[in-house]
Amino acid sequence: MFRFSVAVFGRGVAKRFSSSFPAEGALPPNLQLPANLVDPSRLKRPPPPADCPLPLLRRCEAVVPAHLSPMQTWVESLQMEDGEPLGRAELHPDVFGVSPRIDILHDVEKWQRNYKRISYAHTKVRSEVRGGGKKPWRQKGSGRARHGSIRSPLWRGGGVSHGPRGPTSYYYMLPMKVRVQGLKVALSFKMAQDYLHVVDSLHIPTPDSQYLLDLIRRRHWGESVLIVDVAEEFPENILQAASDLKKVNLIPAIGLNVHSMLKHEAVVLTLETLKFLEDKLLWHDQRYTPLYPFKLPYRDFP
Amino acid sequence: MALTSQLRAALVHIHAGSSAAGLRSASSSSPQQQNPALIESTEEFVFVERLIAPSRIPDPPKHAGPAPSGWTPPAETPPPLPYMIRRSRMHNIPVYTDLTHGNRKMTLVRKVEGDIWALEKDVKQFLQELTGKDMPTQVNEVTMTLKIKGHFDQELKSWLSSKGF
Numbered sequence: 341m342f343r344f345s346v347a348v349f350g351r352g353v354a355k356r357f358s359s360s361f362p363a364e365g366a367l368p369p370n371l372q373l374p375a376n377l378v379d380p381s382r383l384k385r386p387p388p389p390a391d392c393p394l395p396l397l398r399r400c401e402a403v404v405p406a407h408l409s410p411m412q413t414w415v416e417s418l419q420m421e422d423g424e425p426l427g428r429a430e431l432h433p434d435v436f437g438v439s440p441r442i443d444i445l446h447d448v449e450k451w452q453r454n455y456k457r458i459s460y461a462h463t464k465v466r467s468e469v470r471g472g473g474k475k476p477w478r479q480k481g482s483g484r485a486r487h488g489s490i491r492s493p494l495w496r497g498g499g500v501s502h503g504p505r506g507p508t509s510y511y512y513m514l515p516m517k518v519r520v521q522g523l524k525v526a527l528s529f530k531m532a533q534d535y536l537h538v539v540d541s542l543h544i545p546t547p548d549s550q551y552l553l554d555l556i557r558r559r560h561w562g563e564s565v566l567i568v569d570v571a572e573e574f575p576e577n578i579l580q581a582a583s584d585l586k587k588v589n590l591i592p593a594i595g596l597n598v599h600s601m602l603k604h605e606a607v608v609l610t611l612e613t614l615k616f617l618e619d620k621l622l623w624h625d626q627r628y629t630p631l632y633p634f635k636l637p638y639r640d641f642p
Numbered sequence: 643m644a645l646t647s648q649l650r651a652a653l654v655h656i657h658a659g660s661s662a663a664g665l666r667s668a669s670s671s672s673p674q675q676q677n678p679a680l681i682e683s684t685e686e687f688v689f690v691e692r693l694i695a696p697s698r699i700p701d702p703p704k705h706a707g708p709a710p711s712g713w714t715p716p717a718e719t720p721p722p723l724p725y726m727i728r729r730s731r732m733h734n735i736p737v738y739t740d741l742t743h744g745n746r747k748m749t750l751v752r753k754v755e756g757d758i759w760a761l762e763k764d765v766k767q768f769l770q771e772l773t774g775k776d777m778p779t780q781v782n783e784v785t786m787t788l789k790i791k792g793h794f795d796q797e798l799k800s801w802l803s804s805k806g807f
Contacts, residue, residue, distance in 0.1 A: 405728070406718075406719060406720050407720040407726045407755070439755075439786065441784065443784065623697075623698065625731065626698050626699050626731055627697050627698055627699065627731075628695075628696070628697060628698070628699055631695050632695075634697070637694060638694060638695055638696065638697040639691065639694045639695065639696045639697065640696055640697055640698050641697050
């Protein structure tokens with residue numbers, strides 16, 4: 341019986357043993373690569389050198405501190421699938437080059453998940469369960485344990501003693517400056533990890549989704565792309581192209597948030613978005629504490 | 643001055659020309675049709691806009707050397723040191739004192755950029771010359787702050803401003 345089982349299993353073991361010698365250079369068929377494996381072909385995009393002949397399409401309007409210098413990045417176009425960069429753009433170091441605070445990113449992401457959360461779990465306490473006002477049997481002499489009500493938490497069908505009570509809200513607000521710093525840190529991370537791309541405008545030649553996918557694949561932008569523009573209205577072509585795609589999403593610049601930036605691998609900004617973001621985010625570094633809510637008019641609100 | 647045009651329209655000041663009907667409610671039909679002597683003008687709105695609060699902290703006026711209050715402006719070019727200490731939003735040096743447990747005195751230096759350990763070495767050396775004792779310090783590399791045991795805010799502020807921060 342033992343010799344029979346060895347013979348049966350031996351055949352299976354030999355088959356499995358022979359399958360672990362693949363052909364020279366071919367990957368085994370059951371190999372599973374992790375999704376976040378760094379693609380070496382992505383790493384070949386250095387920042388623009390100092391003597392680059394391409395024009396500087398955008399300078400920083402805000403004052404850059406004396407001890408820092410603006411960062412430069414390529415400005416591309418979406419018109420052709422494999423076009424060369426059109427020029428360079430300057431980025432403010434206080435928005436795109438802040439120190440990498442993953443604790444602030446964690447706080448802001450956690451806040452974004454939880455401040456909207458209302459948990460509707462509710463259990464009835466012994467006083468709320470129907471019935472149980474009468475003492476089930478007399479205190480002494482019946483031989484059974486003493487009880488006062490049939491709905492106490494000891495009983496089957498009784499109330500829950502320490503269960504969830506009613507809709508609970510997990511609403512809290514992080515300070516405004518922490519949320520602003522979270523946005524700056526997220527943008528800096530995307531910039532540092534080479535996942536931030538600047539585009540002059542969002543006009544594409546066809547409303548075809550495959551064009552966008554081919555463009556992203558050709559330029560090695562990543563798996564998922566978040567496209568940000570200032571205006572509420574996007575061009576028709578890119579709206580239609582991105583509407584069918586799950587991993588390419590369009591948002592207006594006021595909707596930019598840390599969760600979306602972390603969820604998508606690449607972030608694409610337009611030149612107007614850069615100006616908008618720098619205005620709004622740098623204002624917080626030099627503003628007064630609010631005398632009255634910022635919803636009401638101020639003289640020089642950004 | 644980026645006030646909304648709706649606000650301007652709501653607060654538009656309507657001149658009464660020769661007629662005595664100066665106060666008209668905004669919900670009435672346009673005064674141009676009713677009384678051609680009324681003129682709508684928005685030039686006087688400047689006086690309202692002047693009263694609205696600013697939201698940005700202004701840059702301090704140019705001082706040659708220390709101001710009468712004792713405030714010193716930062717140097718024109720940042721000093722050639724491996725670290726940099728930015729000014730606070732009110733243009734002051736970011737050195738603060740802290741008192742916890744009723745008797746624990748600490749001094750906190752915030753807004754440090756660059757090599758914070760070089761700053762810690764320089765601060766320790768400065769305090770060694772000042773007090774003759776080796777003061778315990780704590781460097782927080784995540785928040786880029788430096789904590790020192792004891793109250794040394796005035797000395798550190800004058801030392802940092804003499805360096806040009």
